[in-house]
Every structure is written in structure tokens, then in C-alpha cells.
Amino acid sequence: MRIPVLIIILCLSLSVIRCSSKKEPSKMQQVLGLQKMSDLATAEYVVTKIIKANDDNTWYKIGNRKILMTCKASLAAGIDLSKLTDKDVDINGGNISITLPHAKLLYVDIKPEDIKTVYQDVSLFRNNFSAQEKDELAAQAEKQIKASADSLGILVTAETNATLFISNFLQKEGFKNININFTSAKSSLP
């Protein structure tokens, strides 16, 4: 009588252990289709980065794999014109004062042809880096480039260029004295 009970307990324990294994969160669903925007891109930085990786962390894999890749990326920043309302514009005859929203990073673009493998060293018992693995390494580089955007100074350049562009545009409209400033609240990177 006690043996079947023990077997049931054993099975239940095993099933609980099996169920307790955490599932990987699924990739967030992307909304496909058209979306309206109002972004004025004013600055573009072209940057390069070396992607360096060493694959020797898995204990049961014999040998090492090393890879060195280079990538070129374009980063663009600008201002969101949809945030500009009539309250942000003050006109007094030929004088105009505009308060613009702060610049934000609009996109990071790494073209497939701008990622190149320059060196790889693979041990005898290991496979070459697959296309998927190279993409995963480049995706990490993409994340690092995105994170470094603020320190590169692109947002400051974007705001300076936005000021210049809008001033020129308003001059063409006939305004004599143009004053452009930015909102006090700074927006964060996407």
C-alpha cells in the first residue's frame, strides 16, 4: 500500500520539477504596418565598432573559438514636431520665440553589408560561427552602440542643427528676430 503512494509522490515531485523550469519570454510582438510620424531628423553620426568575442565558456566543449568583426552604424537624432503646439510659439510682430521639445535618438541603422568578419580562429573540434551566431554578436554590438548614443553627443548636435534649420526656415518666412529654446524636461532615449 505504501509503495504505490511513494511512487505517486515520486512522480508528482518529478512533474513539479519539470514544470518549475522557467520558459524563455517570447519576443515582443512587433506591430506590422503603417504608422504616422512627425520626426524631424537633424543629425546623423556614422560610427564604427569592433566586435570581439571568445567562445570558451562551455565546460563540455573541447577547444576555443575566437571572432573579430567590424561594423559601421548610422545613428540619427532629431525632434518630435508632434509635441510642438501653439502654446510653444510666441509671436510679437517680426519677433518669434519657439520652445522645441528636446532631441531624441530616432534610429540606429546597421546595414548587413556593413558587418564584416575580419578574423576567426576555430579549434579542430569546434564548428565555424554560424550566420545566426554572428547576428547574435552583432545584435549585442547594436545594443552597445544604442546605449552609447547619449555619450557621443548626438542629441546636443541634433538640437543645435534643429535650432539652425528652424531659424533659417523662419527667416525665409520673414521673421527678423528668432529665439529658439528647448523644453526644460529632457526626454530619455528610446
Place this chain on the structure above:
Amino acid sequence: MRKVLQKYLLIVVAALLIIFLFQKINWFPSFKNIFRSKPINIEETPVIIQQINSLAQLITVTFTDEVVMDTAKIGNGLPSLLPSAIGTVLTPAIDKLVIIGRGKVLVGTDLKGLEQKDIYTDGDSIHVILPRAKILQTIINPSDFETFIEDGTWNEPAVTGLKIKIRNEINQHAIEQNILQQADARSENIIETFLKNTGFKRVGIAFGN
């Protein structure tokens, strides 16, 4: 005999419960993780600025799409026997590559070419001639690609070539959605609102060639 068996079973159940509890509080690695490949992490290397460009691009519409593309070639693997109408045929190994790409097309008006002659003011009226909308950028970053099948050995130019085909296909899909016309309408709307905010009562917008 039965008592010995019961004793062993109790020990096994107790051991499993202890392992389970230890795993729950992360004192013991899960069985799954012991044989899982460790992720390859890249080193932190500096980002070098090569060029700084000033832009004046009004991005008005974005189009997001997903495209699957595949390619195949005769591989170096062992040939296989395949049944056919005339019996079994020895066919060479085929290497397959299937990639899924999710891309974003940014469409809008490049205002950099806007000149004084394109803006005409008369009191509280203004007339602006805008350049036509165009595809400004198609973005498919490494994180937007997923290699679904990678059989055999594929060199870098072949993989890059397939990815470029995916990008061109997404561009084509965007154009088929009349995205340029929609971007023109949106640019007109944004510029009109901006000009009205700067005090003009009547705003006329036309498009150049």
C-alpha cells in the same frame, strides 16, 4: 526486501525534494542549465565617430514588415537516395538557408533642398513648395534577423546577399502600400500646422518634382 525497497524509495523522494527546493532558492543549478551552452558575450569596445552629417529630414510615415527569404545550393554533404517515378535517384546534398527579416522603412520629405524661392509670403498668407516624399531609410538591424534554417556551410557574401534581398523586398512592399503618397499628405499636414502655429492664416502647399 519490501522494507529495503521502501527505504530506498524514501531516500530518492527526499533527495528529489531537497534538489527541487535548492533549485527554487537557486542553491543548486537546474539540470537543464548544466548542459546548456554558455552565451557568447562580446567585449566592450569603443564606438568611433567617423562622420557627422547635418540632416533636415521630416520622417512622416514608417512601414514595418516581415519577409522570409530562402536560398539553396549543392552542398558538400553525402548524397541521398530519393524516390522518383523511375525508381530511387541519387541526389546531391542540398544546403539550405532560410532567413526571416523584420524591417522598418522610414519615409518622408528631405527639407535640406528647400530654398528661398520655394517659400513665398504675402501678409498673413504663405505658399511653400515641398520636395516629394521619398524612402529615407530602410532599417533592418542584426537583431531584426532570425536564421530559421542554416543547413551546410554558407559564406558571408551569400548570407549578406540574402539579407539585402529581404531589405529590397520590404522596400517594394512599402511602395506597393502607396507609402509615398501617404507621406506627402502627412508632410503637407505637418508643415501646414507648423506654419499656422507661426501666425499665418492662409497656407498653401504644393509639391515640386
